[in-house]
Structures are given as C-alpha cells and as structure tokens.
Amino acid sequence: MSTWPKEELNRIAESDDLHISPFREDGVTYGTPTWIWSVVVGGSLYVRAYYGQNSRWYQAAVQQKAGRITVAGMTKEVAFEPVEGEIGDLIDNAYRTKYKGSPYLNSMISMRARSATVKVVPLTVHESYV
Structure with missing residues (x-):
C-alpha cells in the first residue's frame, strides 16, 4: 500500500472538510459521503466515528476495507484499517x-x-484492496 505524499497530507491535516464514502455491500458502489473529523499522526491519516462502532460508515469501512474520501479539493481512493492500542493516545x-x-x-x-x-x-x- 501507498503512503500519503507529504503535500497532500499537509493539505488534509489543515482541512476540516473530510467526507468519507466506504463501499456499500456490493463492493462497487460508494456509500453516501459522511462528514467526519480527521487528524494526522506520524505521517498517517486517522478518522473516528462520533457514534462509535455503531456508526454506519464505520461498519462499512471495516467490512468493505475500501472506498474513497473527498477532502481539500481532492478525491482519493483509499483503504481502511481498524486501529487500536497505544496509538490511540497520540490520536487523542x-x-x-x-x-x-x-x-x-x-x-x-x-x-x-x-x-x-x-x-x-x-x-x-x-x-x-481485497
């Protein structure tokens, strides 16, 4: 998998307009874009679901593992990886x-x-991402 180009990651970090669209169950159709907060930690981009694991977009992201985001004038195809552990403190x-x-x-x-x-x-x- 790729890493974010520094310029793009900086634009994303400064933005407050990230919309996330995990694939629907068919693995082809994008879900409805959902506005969420995002942060950059250690050169990686992280997002969280306000409503926790019951959030529809979160469930789709974990199940489908891919989709796209729209942020800072860019639309990007992405993969989603659940995160836990000590990195959570840095994300907080x-x-x-x-x-x-x-x-x-x-x-x-x-x-x-x-x-x-x-x-x-x-x-x-x-x-x-299969």
Missing part, C-alpha cells in the same frame, strides 16, 4: 490540538469514538 492528542474549543471534542476522544478509529491509507491507481 491530535484531536485535542486540531479541534480545541469544539463542544464535540470530548465525544471524539471518548472510549466510544476511540473504539471506532480507522487509519485511512491511499491506494494507487493499480492497487485494489
């Missing part, structure tokens, strides 16, 4: 920094949202 800190002052911050660093953290990895034109 990134959310605190990026979204400081938001009334939704506490929900996004709660155990409910933290349990639904996904790493978003870019796919090259020739890659597919």
